[in-house]
Amino acid sequence: MRIPASSRLLIAGATAVAVLWSGGTAYADLDGNRASSPSPDASGGAKGKGLSAAVSRIRVTQVSGPTGGNRGSLSSTDVNWTPPPCWYEPVLTPDQLKALAETNGLGYVSPHTSWGGEKLWTDHYRDGKDAYNFKDGSLDTAKGYEDYNTGKNGYFWRGVAPDTADPASWDCERVMFWQNAGAVPAVPNAPTAKTLAEYAYDKVxxxxxxxxxxxxxxxxxxxxxxxxxxxxxxxxxxxxxxxxxxxxxxxxxxxxxxxxxxxxxxxxxxxxxxxxxxxxxxxxxxxxxxxxxxxxxxxxxxxxxxxxxxxxxxxxxxxxxxxxxxxxxxxxxxxxxxxxxxxxxxxxxxxxxxxx
The missing domain is CATH 2.60.40 (Immunoglobulin-like)
Known part of the structure; x- marks a missing residue:
């Protein structure tokens, strides 16, 4: 496959990998060998319809305990423990993805990479064209979809990384992908109950x-x-x-x-x-x-x-x-x-x- 001139070079740790997005531009902000948080100008918010680079859809509520007065977050007694650096979440239905692709054309397909340009989205998610995929630490090919999987029951899942400057956040860099409803995808860094428990720890x-x-x-x-x-x-x-x-x-x-x-x-x-x-x-x-x-x-x-x-x-x-x-x-x-x-x-x- 010929590499288009618009491809961008992504660097994760000491590994340099060419990631190709045909027909448009992929954006990835980097700070040396560390992935940095995307800039506000490329937030991928899509006015409520798009994909944020770091904001999780996990809903957190306090069930018991005081809610007022002077309160603060806990510091772990285990200096080596940190909350999960990244995981995958369901983010868009077929109709929502179509609206994003054909009315905005700007949003994140992974924690560090956004697509700017309608053709990037329509090529892969509407017209069945393959896209290059930074999958589980190596370069791979993501097979394309037909008409955003319209009529199917499920969601497109995408990686979430609360701190995109954390090198471990690159572990969830595969391009947004489909999962039928009622199931959690069988991929590395898929969310579990423990993932949510550790996320909640950071919110106590x-x-x-x-x-x-x-x-x-x-x-x-x-x-x-x-x-x-x-x-x-x-x-x-x-x-x-x-x-x-x-x-x-x-x-x-x-x-x-x-x-x-x-x-x-x-x-x-x-x-x-x-x-x-x-x-x-x-x-x-x-x-x-x-x-x-x-x-x-x-x-x-x-x-x-x-x-x-x-x-x-x-x-x-x-x-x-x-x-x-x-x-x-x-x-x-x-x-x-x-x-x-x-x-x-x-x-x-x-x-x-x-x-x-």
């Missing part, structure tokens, strides 16, 4: 770590500072993710299990010694300070042994959240624990003598 927002202190904000050398949270402060947070036009769903639940204290200086003692205060089933942590507790040892707290000189210490309080999930067909399991942390300034004074 947990309440801020607003701990109670006694004394508040200013401690005395060698006098314990009590730390606690009233019951019900922390609740499980459950997020549900569903992929439309499939039977795939997953619910990811974050359960608070421990509070960890870092005093902000080596000149301090934590209670317990590990700095880990367990979270009770009712969502409480530690024991509230009460009159008469002065001089006692708190079940959760800190004792500073050196006064601050100038800037206060930064007390770091981080809550560990245990992550579980369940999904389609009885699937389920665990994901890496997550943490959410806040800091509190702590001034520590030294009292030379006390008169009673």
């Amino acid at each position: 927002e947990v309440p801020g770590t607003e701990i109670e202190l006694k004394p508040e904000g200013r401690s005395t050398v060698n006098a314990p500072t009590w730390v606690w949270l009233d019951k019900g402060t922390f609740q499980e947070v459950t997020v549900r993710a569903e992929l439309p036009n499939t039977n795939l769903w997953a619910q990811t639940t974050a359960k608070p299990v421990a509070l960890h204290l870092e005093p902000g200086t080596g000149d301090a003692e934590t209670f317990p010694a590990s700095g880990d205060c367990e979270i009770d089933d009712d969502g409480s942590i530690g024991t509230p300070y009460r009159t008469g507790d002065a001089g006692g040892t708190p079940p959760c707290g800190i004792s500073y042994v050196r006064a601050t000189a100038g800037d206060p210490y930064e007390l770091n309080a981080s809550v560990t959240w245990q992550i579980t999930w369940e999904g389609t067909g009885g699937a389920g399991g665990t994901l890496p624990n997550g943490t959410f942390e806040t800091t509190r300034p702590m001034s520590v004074q030294e009292i030379q003598s006390v008169n009673r």
Whole structure:
């Protein structure tokens, strides 16, 4: 097959592959050897009818847990864990694809490649002409379609990559393809319930770590500072993710299990010694300070042994959240624990003598 002059060179990692789109221009934005996010001018939005390079159609709803106040995303305790870099989704019916091809002619056929020009779309999806395909890491040929598969029951699927600068996002680069309704395509990186669970993990927002202190904000050398949270402060947070036009769903639940204290200086003692205060089933942590507790040892707290000189210490309080999930067909399991942390300034004074 002769290579047309309009073909573009795509580079993924250290592999250079010529990808050919006859009769028009294929756009792929690159940054050295890394794929970059497509520019706004080539977003492929097609005014609501086209294909976005990064926006997933997965629907996410919060099923339980607080929805207001100070909240934030979790950081995985496993530094090597990341959400899925890419997967495939059903995006267009035959009629929707026809409308895109013959009224706009601009949109993405893979996370990194857009087609600009009506003939690119009509050649492959209407007139049955083959197209070159960057499939599963190598160059291949995608067979053409007749009249956009009009009259058939199903969807055209296309890769989605939330971060197109991630080199792993090239793993879903095959050209948009057909799948009959009621089935998930048997291709690498096809979505699963676990894919949705991991996607939902990245959408979980947990309440801020607003701990109670006694004394508040200013401690005395060698006098314990009590730390606690009233019951019900922390609740499980459950997020549900569903992929439309499939039977795939997953619910990811974050359960608070421990509070960890870092005093902000080596000149301090934590209670317990590990700095880990367990979270009770009712969502409480530690024991509230009460009159008469002065001089006692708190079940959760800190004792500073050196006064601050100038800037206060930064007390770091981080809550560990245990992550579980369940999904389609009885699937389920665990994901890496997550943490959410806040800091509190702590001034520590030294009292030379006390008169009673």
